[in-house]
Every structure is written in structure tokens, then in C-alpha cells.
Amino acid sequence: MSANQSFDPEALTGRILVVDDEPMNRQLMKELLTSFGHEVVCADGALQALALLDDSCDLVLLDVVMPGMDGLSLAREIRKRSDVGDIPLVMVTSLTSRQCRLEAVEAGANDFIAKPIDVMELRIRVRSMLRMKQAQDGVKQYQAHLEDMVRIKTRALTYTVENLTLARRSMCQAHRETIRCLAVAAEYRDANVAGHIMRMSKYAALIAENLGLSDEDVTLILEASPMHDIGKIGIADSILLKPGKLTPGEWNAMKEHSLIGANILDSASSTLIQTGSLIAMTHHEKWDGSGYPRGISGRHIPLFGRICAVADVFDALTTARPYKKTLPMEEALSIMNMVRGKHFDPKVFDAFVMKPEKVARIYRQHHSPAQRTVH
Structure with a gap:
């Protein structure tokens, strides 16, 4: 469902990056998301996630508590990137306090999924985030088209004016x-x-x-x-x-x-x-x-x-x-x-x-x- 891919509005499938340091958690999440029809890429931590993340991804599911760079720090790093800075981020966490959620939102999270994973909740929240990504991609494509039109027509007009002035x-x-x-x-x-x-x-x-x-x-x-x-x-x-x-x-x-x-x-x-x-x-x-x-x-x-x-x-x-x-x-x-x-x-x-x-x-x-x- 990335900007350079076709999107099926009925299937609402996308390419999802799962970030979790626990192998069992990654495997479980991959099996569930694959059963929903999504393509899944897994990372065992923040560094691998940053290396794998590109504009072909439509959604990131990331654990909060991880060794080294935790999920909140990873979210902040993602938001700094120009190529993927607006990608939907969903925190998968067992931390449910109000303070933890506020910190996650401040770091750039769009939504939360509580551990242990509820299959129906996972399906609904992922679908909601992919709809948001679809809307974002549509707006970006339209803006890019208008910008291209302005650039092309401006160049043509400027070239004409310059030629007239010189001629x-x-x-x-x-x-x-x-x-x-x-x-x-x-x-x-x-x-x-x-x-x-x-x-x-x-x-x-x-x-x-x-x-x-x-x-x-x-x-x-x-x-x-x-x-x-x-x-x-x-x-x-x-x-x-x-x-x-x-x-x-x-x-x-x-x-x-x-x-x-x-x-x-x-x-x-x-x-x-x-x-x-x-x-x-x-x-x-x-x-x-x-x-x-x-x-x-x-x-x-x-x-x-x-x-x-x-x-x-x-x-x-x-x-x-x-x-x-x-x-x-x-x-x-x-x-x-x-x-x-x-x-x-x-x-x-x-x-x-x-x-x-x-x-x-x-x-x-x-x-x-x-x-x-x-x-």
C-alpha cells in the first residue's frame, strides 16, 4: 500500500514492519498478520528496524520495552526521517499507565495494542492504520502531481520570457x-x-x-x-x-x-x-x-x-x-x-x-x- 504500489480498498493489505526483541512475539505477530493477508517484515531491535524501514512499508508495529534503543526512542528517530516520517506507528505494549501512553503519543505513536495480543483488536487497529496510510498516500500523490504541473509550466513560461528578452x-x-x-x-x-x-x-x-x-x-x-x-x-x-x-x-x-x-x-x-x-x-x-x-x-x-x-x-x-x-x-x-x-x-x-x-x-x-x- 505504499505510494508506489497499487492498493486494494477491499482487502486493505499492506507491508508491515514488526519490531520486537522477543523471537516468539515476532513469530506470533508475523503469523497473525500474514493470516490477515499482509506482507510482514520483522526486526529484532531498533537498529535493524531503521535499516529495513523504507517507503515500501505501510505500518510499523513496535514493542516499547527493548534493550538498547527502546520503542519510544525508535519512534522519535522514525519521525525525524524525511522518507518515512509520516508512517503510522502502533505501540505494542503491556504498559498501560496514562503516563506511558502520553509519552508514547509525544514520541509519535498513532495508536496502541495491548499485550497479550487480542486477535480482533489487532485486526481492527491495523485496518484503521492502513486506511490512514491510504489517505496519506493519496494526498501526497495529488500534491506531487500539482507540484509537477507547476514546475513544468513555470519552466516553460520562464524559458519563453527569457527567449523573448534575449531575442x-x-x-x-x-x-x-x-x-x-x-x-x-x-x-x-x-x-x-x-x-x-x-x-x-x-x-x-x-x-x-x-x-x-x-x-x-x-x-x-x-x-x-x-x-x-x-x-x-x-x-x-x-x-x-x-x-x-x-x-x-x-x-x-x-x-x-x-x-x-x-x-x-x-x-x-x-x-x-x-x-x-x-x-x-x-x-x-x-x-x-x-x-x-x-x-x-x-x-x-x-x-x-x-x-x-x-x-x-x-x-x-x-x-x-x-x-x-x-x-x-x-x-x-x-x-x-x-x-x-x-x-x-x-x-x-x-x-x-x-x-x-x-x-x-x-x-x-x-x-x-x-x-x-x-x-
Whole structure:
């Protein structure tokens, strides 16, 4: 039942290491466990047990009172190992005092079996521990799969960004190529957000212009803001494309996209990519400090992050998703106004609504006729 073995949920069989210095006890335990269908490996003490124990084992049954290193010390040594540190440990002991059991739990024991051995108790407790091991292995396999996906996709994206940077001497050409590649990377995962980065970047540039930023900064936020959600390339499809409400665990995983995106882009040397990293990290922060990933507030949030927060939320509200309908512009702005000074920097929000006709123009130009709710 180890991570690299197939597991039979009906038979609940596994590979069990029995540690006991008494030959008769080892033989008895081996015969009982073998009769249950398990594969059994025996060790006559702690040193042999540590030598035999590897990730093919699913459970360790260990005696407490042994010469040399006793069962409690052995449990502590097992818990220190990175390869088998989470393996279920069951103490087989005649010591039944409360203090002895507390010491065993502190040493890392998951359960106890009293001597003399009761066959039914042994069967039930072993089965329970193997179920726990099965669950642990499933979680580790899933985590390893997600980590592999993130590593592969991060390497591919980093390689693409580096190649674009090296291949283009002209900054303008580098900007255009970077945006094109990152836009494809961001949108191919989810057809429901097609066009989002184009609209969001134009809303952000409009805000920057209304705030009186320089032409250079307006252009920079226009070209860097499309990278705000690039970290979603590292989020599992089961979470990213889920049509319903996310569970708390799924939501925590989804929030990781800010850090993933910032980390992907942070290694680049160009001002454009560095700005994209900054926006990826901060566009979900809130003026009152209740945002993520760092929970910073007010002017501690970089201005480009505050600008993109307004642009991103507005486009999300005015764009249909599988789990929500499109809101008219007026209703979306009304909702956002209610959290002005909480979610949004008041001055940034006011700059966005300063010229509603330009907002409406961007909305109409970059939504298909079927998506529009304003006329």
C-alpha cells in the first residue's frame, strides 16, 4: 500500500514492519498478520528496524520495552526521517499507565495494542492504520502531481520570457511579443475569460491617464497589466474551471496565483516584466488591508496594484462567468462604490468613474454584441 504500489480498498493489505526483541512475539505477530493477508517484515531491535524501514512499508508495529534503543526512542528517530516520517506507528505494549501512553503519543505513536495480543483488536487497529496510510498516500500523490504541473509550466513560461528578452533588442518589439505570448498563456486555460486581459489593461490605462500619470507610466501599465493573472497557469483545472463556489481549501489554493505569478515574472530584468510581477503580487490587495496575499493596506499597496484592483473587479462584474450573470455597467459601479475606501483606493476609484463615456467605449469595443448589457 505504499505510494508506489497499487492498493486494494477491499482487502486493505499492506507491508508491515514488526519490531520486537522477543523471537516468539515476532513469530506470533508475523503469523497473525500474514493470516490477515499482509506482507510482514520483522526486526529484532531498533537498529535493524531503521535499516529495513523504507517507503515500501505501510505500518510499523513496535514493542516499547527493548534493550538498547527502546520503542519510544525508535519512534522519535522514525519521525525525524524525511522518507518515512509520516508512517503510522502502533505501540505494542503491556504498559498501560496514562503516563506511558502520553509519552508514547509525544514520541509519535498513532495508536496502541495491548499485550497479550487480542486477535480482533489487532485486526481492527491495523485496518484503521492502513486506511490512514491510504489517505496519506493519496494526498501526497495529488500534491506531487500539482507540484509537477507547476514546475513544468513555470519552466516553460520562464524559458519563453527569457527567449523573448534575449531575442529582441528593440524594447517596443519586446513589449509586443511578451504581451502576445503571456496573453495566450493566460487565456488558453479558461475560455470564459477570453478578452479579459485586453479590457482590464485598457481600463487600467484609463485610470492612470485620469490620475495624471506620465505618458510613459500610462503605457507601462497598459502593457504590464495583462500579466496580472499569469499565476493561474499553476492552478489546477479542477479549481480554476470549477463552475460552482470554491471550498475554503480550494479558495486558499486559488489565492496562490498571486504569488505564483509574481515569482514567475520576478526573475526577468526588464522594467515591463518587473512591473508585471508587481501587479501580479498586489492586484488583490485591498485598501483596508483585508486583501491577499500579504494583507497590506493603503499607500503601502503600490499604485499600479491599486489601479489594477479597480480595473480587474469592474471587468469581472461586467463579464459573464459559468457561476454568475453579467451586470450592467451602472450596477457594477454602484456595487464598487459601496466598497470605495474599503476595497478600493478612493482616489483611484474616483479617477475611474471620472469619464464614464470612455469606460463605456472600452466596454463596447471589447465585448461581443451578445455579451453587452449597455447600449
